[in-house]
Amino acid sequence: MTGTNPLITLNNGVQIPALGLGVYQSTPEETTDAVLTALHDGYRLIDTAAAYFNEREVGEAIARSDVDRSEIFVTTKLWISDYGYDSALRAFDVSLRKLGLEQLDLWLLHQPLPSDFEKTIAAYKAAEKLLADGRVRAIGVSNQTPKQLDELISRTSIVPAVNQIQVHPYYTQPQWRAANDSHDILTQSWSPIGGAYVYRGADTNPLEDPVITALADKYAKTPAQVVLRWHLDHGFCAIPKSVKAHRIAENFDVFDFALTPDEVAAIDALDTGVRGGPDPDSLDLQNAGFPIPD
Numbered sequence: 001m002t003g004t005n006p007l008i009t010l011n012n013g014v015q016i017p018a019l020g021l022g023v024y025q026s027t028p029e030e031t032t033d034a035v036l037t038a039l040h041d042g043y044r045l046i047d048t049a050a051a052y053f054n055e056r057e058v059g060e061a062i063a064r065s066d067v068d069r070s071e072i073f074v075t076t077k078l079w080i081s082d083y084g085y086d087s088a089l090r091a092f093d094v095s096l097r098k099l100g101l102e103q104l105d106l107w108l109l110h111q112p113l114p115s116d117f118e119k120t121i122a123a124y125k126a127a128e129k130l131l132a133d134g135r136v137r138a139i140g141v142s143n144q145t146p147k148q149l150d151e152l153i154s155r156t157s158i159v160p161a162v163n164q165i166q167v168h169p170y171y172t173q174p175q176w177r178a179a180n181d182s183h184d185i186l187t188q189s190w191s192p193i194g195g196a197y198v199y200r201g202a203d204t205n206p207l208e209d210p211v212i213t214a215l216a217d218k219y220a221k222t223p224a225q226v227v228l229r230w231h232l233d234h235g236f237c238a239i240p241k242s243v244k245a246h247r248i249a250e251n252f253d254v255f256d257f258a259l260t261p262d263e264v265a266a267i268d269a270l271d272t273g274v275r276g277g278p279d280p281d282s283l284d285l286q287n288a289g290f291p292i293p294d
Helices: 028-041 055-064 085-099 114-132 146-155 174-182 195-199 210-219 223-234 245-252 261-268
Strands: 007-009 015-017 045-047 073-078 104-109 136-142 162-166 186-190
Touching (some): 028 045, 028 245, 045 055, 055 073, 073 085, 085 104, 085 114, 223 261
Parallel strands (some): 045 073, 104 136, 136 162
């Protein structure tokens, strides 16, 4: 689909924009202007988290924007230190207050907690209550492995609407995506341009790959725009991060072209299988790191 930012219908009927702005690593001082710029440029999905420490600034930008609140899809996430039923409910209230909102569009469990998965389950049951109470429109998870996802679904009542995972051309996660698809769960891509490598100092950058740069030349687009188009053509939801006005605009200028099936497959074939973030099977309160979106 080209022309406009597509809307993706979640498994509960709620619609989410296919492309949004992520604000991980955006300082509080940068966040408000970045979100205002994005909303002005046409973005309608903003993704933050309690652990990003900029929910308040996201809310300030939404309040200052001339875009009606009903048009903006806001996501935030529960950090693992607040897992458990009552603590999750309290943390939700804190996030909503910081955002200055009466209702949230999507609430995610930020990471699995394999060392105490009972708390993960309890936190998700709190999310189910908030959904039933109408305080959030959709609930989901982030970084859940297929095995963890199966266990969570078997022990709770509502299938997550979203699983936000690391996906980019060098780490395509076909098994995780297949698990999401099998449950009608949307794959939402963090680090969609491959910034997880760059931020961690690795000498790996999919934006420099000859396959991607050749396609950028063909379509008179940047490598980042080609990669974001690849996400859209797969049907993923992507949340690239930037605080630079020209990059925010560039990342959104991807609706006037589409890759061919062969071109999508050529980018798929670049997968290295090398993770750029923490292993969700070994996370605990002591070693948990953050996903690093570009």
